[in-house]
Amino acid sequence: MTPLSSLSELLAALAQGKATAQSLVACAHARAKALQPTLNAFISLAEPEQSAAAARRADQRRAHGVEAPLLGIPIAHKDLFVTTDLPTTAASRMLLGYRSPFDATVVERLAAAGAIAIGKTNLDEFAMGSGNEHSFFGPARNPWDPTRVPGGSSGGSAAAVAAAIVPAATGTDTGGSVRQPAAHCGITGLKPTYGRVSRYGIIAYASSLDQAGLFARSAWDIALLLRQIAGHDPRDSTSVDCPVPDYPAILATLPPPRDRPLVGWRIGIVPSFLAADGVQSDILAALEAARRTYEQLGAAIVECTLPAAELAIPAYYIIAPAEASSNLARYDGVRYGHRTERYDDLFAMYCQSRAEGFGWEVKRRILIGTFVLSHGYYDAYYRKAQQVRRLVTDGYRSALEQCDLLLTPVTATTAWPIGAKANPVEEYLADLFTIGPSLAGLPALAHPIGFDAAGLPIGAQIIGRPFDEARLLAAAHIYQQATDWHRALPPLAHL
C-alpha cells in the first residue's frame, strides 16, 4: 500500500483523471485501519460503505463538471470538532456515545468544498496536553518512532498526516496544540490568528485562546485549506469579519527561490529563546541552518527582545484552566454526557458523574481554574495573569514592529518517550515557545527544518502579525521550495 501523496498532488491526479475519489478514500481508509494498532491515531472511523458512497458522489460530481476546491479529498478531523456523521468524544469518557445534532462550521465548510472526512482523530482529553498522552483512548503515537509522543493535543491528526493516511487534517490550538504535534511529526501546521476561523462546534477548552488549525504536508496545501475555512461566521461572534485573501493565488505569484523572493523582508530572531534552559542542541543547530536559508532567500535577520516571554507559561496556566473550569461546568450529567449510576441526590450526581467522566489531567486543570477564580484569590492570580497577558502581548506586538515575522523553535526537545514526563510542571514547560503567540492571539506556523541525531523531526515556528497568515504561508512556501525537509516520510508510511 503506497503512501497517499500530498493534497496538491492528489488534486492534480484527480483533475487529470489519474485517480478517483473512490480510490483515494479507499486507500486512506485501508491505511488508517492498518496503522491503527501502531499509531492509535483515530478514535472513530467512518463505515467504509459510508465514505465509499461519499467518494462515489464526488466522482459523479466531477464527471458532471462540478468544480469544488477539495472535491474527493479524504481528510480527518480532530475529535474536538462536532460532527453529525461520526461520534464526538473530545477523547473523554464524559462524551462516550455523544452524537452532535449539528456540524462544526469548519467541518461544514470543508465538506462544502468537497472533502470527505474518513474519521475523527485522537487528542488529549478536551485538548488539555502537550503530548497526546491524556486520552481516554490511550496515547496516539509518533509515526517516526511509535514509542514516542506525536505531540499534543492534536496528536492523532498530526500522526495521520505524517503517516500519509490523509493529506490533511484539522486541529485546534490553544497553547500550541497544532504547532507542537506538527513539529514532532515533521509536517506543516498552522494556528491562524484568533478570530480568523470560526470556533462554532469546537468543544470549548479556553475560549479566549482556542483557535481552529490545520495540518498538511506543505504550506501550499495549508493555503488551499485555509482559504476554505477562514472567514466570518455569524454563529461565532469572535470570528472576525475581515476579508479572506486568496492564499493560493498569493503564493502562486511569488518569485522562485533563485530570485531571492524574501528581499525586503525582516525576520526577527529572539536570542533569549535560543539561550533558554534545556533547548536541545540539535534544535538550535537546525534553527540556525533555517535562519541561514531564510537569509539566503533574501530576508534580513534582526535580533528582537521579548521581555516578558518567560512569564507566558505561568500566565497561560492560570488563564486557560480558569476558562476551562468555567467551560467544563456544563458537563453535569443532566443534558448530555456521562451520568453516574451511583448517587443519592442531585449534588452527588454532579460530583460523581464528573469524577467518573473526566480524566486526571482535566480534573487537575478544573481545580487549578476553580482555585484562581475563587473568592480571595481572583486578584492575585486571575487578574494578575490577565495583566501579564497584556505585557506578553505588548512584547510580541513591539517585536513585530521591528520585523515582519519572528523565527523561533516550536519545542525545546524533539518528541519524548511516552510516559517520560514525570510531573505536570515538566509537561507545561514544553509549551515555552508556543504559548506567547497564543496569549497574544497571533498567527503562527510550524514547518519542518531537519532531524535530530535520533532521526526525529525538528520544526521551526514563524509568528506573524494579526491576520497576516498570507505572509506566514508565503515565507514557509518559499522555504519549502528551497528545501526538502517537508517531503520526508517516516519509514512506517511505506506499508
Add this chain to the structure above:
Amino acid sequence: MTLDADALDHLAHLARLALTPQERERMAEELVAVFTLLDRLAAVSTDGVEPMAHPLATMQPLRADIVAESDCRDALLALAPAAEAGLYLVPKVIE
C-alpha cells in the same frame, strides 16, 4: 500556595468533583507543585497594567436580530441521560 485537606475539599466542592482519599493526596501534591510555577507571577510588577481578557477586545461583530435556528428540542433532549415529556429528569431537589 499551601493546600490543606479542608481547602482541597472546598475546592473540589466548588468544582463539583468527587475525589477519593488517595486521589486527594496525589492531587494536593500536584497542585502545590503547579502553583510553585504559577506563583512566579507574584513578583512581576503590573501596576497600572490594564488586564487583557481577550485578544480582540476592540472587535465585536453583531448579527441581525432574526431567528436563524430551527426548533431542535427533540434532537437535544435525545442526548440527555434521562428525559421525559420534554423535560430533563434529575433527582428530587424539593421535599
